[in-house]
Amino acid sequence: MAAQIYSGEKYASRRREISANLAKRPEFHDSKPLPFMTREEKILESSRKLTLISKHMNEIIDPSDKRELYHLNCEVLGIEGNPMALHGDMFIPALTAQASDEQQEKWLSRALRREIIGTYAQTELGHGTNLRKLETIATYDVDTQEFVLHTPQITALKWWPGNLGKSSNYAVVVALMIIKGKNYGPQTFMVPLRDEKTHQPLKGITIGDIGPKLAYNIVDNGFLGFDHYRIPRTNLLMRHTRVEPDGTFVKPPHAKINYSAMVHVRSYMITGQAIMLAYALTIATRYSSVRRQGQIDTTQPEVKVLEYQTQQHRLFPSIARAYAFVFAGAETVRLYERVLQEVETGNVSLMADLHALTSGLKSVVTHQTAQGIEQARMACGGHGYSQASYISEIFGVAVGGCTYEGENLVMLQQLARYLVKSAGLVQAGQSSKLGPLVAYLGAKSDSTSLIDRTPTPGFAEYVKTFQHIARKQTLKAAQKLFGFMEKGDTREVAWNKSTVELNRASRLHTRLYIVEAFVRRVEEVADPRLKEVLTDLLRLHVNYELLDVAAYALEDGFLSSSQLDYIREQLYFYLAKIRPNAVSLVDSWEFSDRELRSVLGRRDGNVYENLFAWAKASPLNKTDVLPSVDKYLKPLMESARASKL
Ligand SMILES: CC/C=C\C/C=C\C/C=C\C/C=C\C=C\C(=O)SCCNC(=O)CCNC(=O)[C@H](O)C(C)(C)COP(=O)(O)OP(=O)(O)OC[C@H]1O[C@@H](n2cnc3c(N)ncnc32)[C@H](O)[C@@H]1OP(=O)(O)O
Numbered sequence: 044m045a046a047q048i049y050s051g052e053k054y055a056s057r058r059r060e061i062s063a064n065l066a067k068r069p070e071f072h073d074s075k076p077l078p079f080m081t082r083e084e085k086i087l088e089s090s091r092k093l094t095l096i097s098k099h100m101n102e103i104i105d106p107s108d109k110r111e112l113y114h115l116n117c118e119v120l121g122i123e124g125n126p127m128a129l130h131g132d133m134f135i136p137a138l139t140a141q142a143s144d145e146q147q148e149k150w151l152s153r154a155l156r157r158e159i160i161g162t163y164a165q166t167e168l169g170h171g172t173n174l175r176k177l178e179t180i181a182t183y184d185v186d187t188q189e190f191v192l193h194t195p196q197i198t199a200l201k202w203w204p205g206n207l208g209k210s211s212n213y214a215v216v217v218a219l220m221i222i223k224g225k226n227y228g229p230q231t232f233m234v235p236l237r238d239e240k241t242h243q244p245l246k247g248i249t250i251g252d253i254g255p256k257l258a259y260n261i262v263d264n265g266f267l268g269f270d271h272y273r274i275p276r277t278n279l280l281m282r283h284t285r286v287e288p289d290g291t292f293v294k295p296p297h298a299k300i301n302y303s304a305m306v307h308v309r310s311y312m313i314t315g316q317a318i319m320l321a322y323a324l325t326i327a328t329r330y331s332s333v334r335r336q337g338q339i340d341t342t343q344p345e346v347k348v349l350e351y352q353t354q355q356h357r358l359f360p361s362i363a364r365a366y367a368f369v370f371a372g373a374e375t376v377r378l379y380e381r382v383l384q385e386v387e388t389g390n391v392s393l394m395a396d397l398h399a400l401t402s403g404l405k406s407v408v409t410h411q412t413a414q415g416i417e418q419a420r421m422a423c424g425g426h427g428y429s430q431a432s433y434i435s436e437i438f439g440v441a442v443g444g445c446t447y448e449g450e451n452l453v454m455l456q457q458l459a460r461y462l463v464k465s466a467g468l469v470q471a472g473q474s475s476k477l478g479p480l481v482a483y484l485g486a487k488s489d490s491t492s493l494i495d496r497t498p499t500p501g502f503a504e505y506v507k508t509f510q511h512i513a514r515k516q517t518l519k520a521a522q523k524l525f526g527f528m529e530k531g532d533t534r535e536v537a538w539n540k541s542t543v544e545l546n547r548a549s550r551l552h553t554r555l556y557i558v559e560a561f562v563r564r565v566e567e568v569a570d571p572r573l574k575e576v577l578t579d580l581l582r583l584h585v586n587y588e589l590l591d592v593a594a595y596a597l598e599d600g601f602l603s604s605s606q607l608d609y610i611r612e613q614l615y616f617y618l619a620k621i622r623p624n625a626v627s628l629v630d631s632w633e634f635s636d637r638e639l640r641s642v643l644g645r646r647d648g649n650v651y652e653n654l655f656a657w658a659k660a661s662p663l664n665k666t667d668v669l670p671s672v673d674k675y676l677k678p679l680m681e682s683a684r685a686s687k688l
């Protein structure tokens with residue numbers, strides 16, 4: 044099963060080897076539990092381990108293999124980030140996709156050798172979503188052939204970029220490019236921020252950390268201001284866009300080609316989110332198979348809480364989603380790598396499809412992941428609320444994904460733009476022009492769903508039902524938009540009046556895609572035992588997801604209430620059927636205890652002993668009497684006692 048999750052036996056077994064190798068190297072382990080450290084201690088500890096990784100990486104992994112590096116980072120550095128997180132996630136991808144060969148020789152090679160540390164500085168105090176209204180300006184000075192970077196007002200301060208505050212000495216900065224008074228929109232520049240020897244900020248740069256966040260606090264998200272700060276013309280990233288010495292602008296082959304670093308993260312983060320969801324479910328499912336509370340049969344001992352149907356309903360559909368997301372994530376990464384290669388040859392035809400797909404997936408997956416993690420925390424009762432479970436940190440990191448790389452409701456609208464265009468083609472009788480991701484929009488629905496109308500409905504009946512729902516909502520939302528426009532609204536006003544419906548269409552389209560990705564993967568599985576378990580999980584998934592969106596199919600009679608009853612019964616049947624395999628389904632992700640960092644979710648199942656040992660190690664228990672008691676509480680009680688006398 045691990046080979047299914049990790050798209051092949053090779054990487055699955057490499058993960059095991061890497062974990063086994065690290066188990067023998069105590070210097071790579073957390074020196075104490077992360078929840079017992081201050082933010083400063085965590086940053087120090089993470090930097091220590093980062094240095095070790097840089098020194099010994101070649102002994103443990105093939106550093107050219109992104110997935111091996113990812114696993115090494117998960118084991119050693121964990122999810123709370125590290126001082127070079129953005130260096131790998133965005134700085135290097137931005138240089139790879141946007142720097143010219145010459146620029147890559149100058150900077151990318153140094154970045155890859157970790158001679159310099161970089162980040163991606165785009166978002167500002169006043170603007171994150173609307174990139175066209177960024178306020179940092181890069182004005183071209185033809186005389187000196189330099190760009191002058193400037194922060195004209197407080198809202199133009201860069202704000203949020205990861206590792207900007209304290210760790211990075213370079214950044215790919217996004218600024219509005221002005222040449223001879225003309226605004227050429229957001230462009231990307233390579234900008235030195237700190238002296239390479241002293242790490243002091245360079246003259247003209249104001250820089251620092253933005254302070255603690257909900258989670259992800261090892262990362263020093265930062266602020267950055269420029270005071271007429273000059274960089275050479277050749278620091279504009281010029282793989283696709285160019286500015287000649289005389290200020291002539293040479294257009295890229297696609298207007299949004301400079302957004303590639305964002306598309307990179309959106310493509311990869313689907314898998315990252317699936318893994319965080321699986322972390323939380325591993326913890327909660329293991330704990331639920333140890334925790335005993337209450338009885339189902341009063342003549343029998345107390346049961347494991349995993350026997351309760353409500354507990355299964357709380358956890359198992361999310362287990363299915365974690366599998367679905369990791370399968371969909373593998374597809375987005377493949378498409379991203381393909382598009383990256385095609386763009387190199389000047390073919391930008393798939394950029395819009397990739398953008399639409401990743402915008403929708405990013406939004407749906409992060410939202411459902413956060414929901415699933417929070418349910419997993421609640422499924423652990425009181426102990427879920429303790430940081431010993433580590434689920435609160437997993438939640439905090441994962442839920443950030445709803446905001447970063449494009450706020451979810453905004454990104455759903457990006458997909459909606461694509462869907463509306465596709466609906467326009469259908470309306471114009473040009474369905475043959477629809478791309479493969481939306482070809483179903485041009486098909487005709489059956490009059491009713493065939494679920495429950497054939498002896499054992501296959502996945503095709505479910506897929507057709509999801510297609511019907513997504514198609515109906517897309518065409519309806521597009522019709523609403525077109526209707527407002529016909530009545531005289533501008534497109535923008537009409538769009539704003541239709542966005543709740545449009546975003547619904549985007550979610551339904553994306554959920555259909557996720558179901559299809561799951562079906563595609565299960566169909567490929569050859570091993571019959573594995574296929575049976577995955578088929579059960581997929582059946583749980585399709586029934587659960589369909590129930591969740593059934594209102595759309597009930598309202599036009601595509602599904603009847605008796606079919607809905609059938610779907611509910613199927614769901615309950617598969618909850619029970621999956622129960623014996625539940626722990627194996629989470630164990631199949633093969634997370635080591637070190638990677639999971641959860642006292643509650645350890646493989647040995649000694650929950651109570653481990654919790655007690657953890658509590659005893661809490662910094663507060665170092666002394667029996669805290670200074671706060673000596674200083675305040677004792678005098679308070681003493682004076683209360685004295686006044687009573
Ligand atoms: C490897 C990593 C693995 C795991 C990660 C795990 C953890 C990560 C941990 C922490 C976080 C790390 C980093 C976080 C970083 C950041 O957050 S960086 C900042 C990200 N910011 C955003 O995402 C901003 C969101 N806004 C936008 O993207 C854009 O402004 C916009 C909303 C898309 C609108 O852009 P714009 O105004 O320029 O465009 P429109 O006029 O609305 O649209 C014009 C047409 O362009 C098309 N378009 C837009 N973007 C793209 C694209 N990227 N590719 C292709 N096409 C694009 C758009 O669809 C329109 O097309 P049309 O409909 O045909 O006109």
Ligand SMILES: Cc1cc2nc3c(=O)[nH]c(=O)nc-3n(C[C@H](O)[C@H](O)[C@H](O)COP(=O)(O)OP(=O)(O)OC[C@H]3O[C@@H](n4cnc5c(N)ncnc54)[C@H](O)[C@@H]3O)c2cc1C
Nearest residue numbers: 163164165166170171172203204205443446447448449452
């Ligand atoms: C953990 C974390 C890490 C980050 N790392 C980086 C980084 O490394 N580099 C970087 O540059 N940035 C980074 N960011 C910033 C992040 O990308 C932005 O916060 C994000 O893109 C959202 O933009 P915003 O903050 O401007 O939100 P806003 O756009 O202000 O959103 C506020 C509300 O307005 C709504 N809204 C906005 N526009 C529209 C619209 N057109 N239609 C309908 N509703 C709208 C949103 O849906 C939301 O409800 C990070 C953020 C976080 C939380």
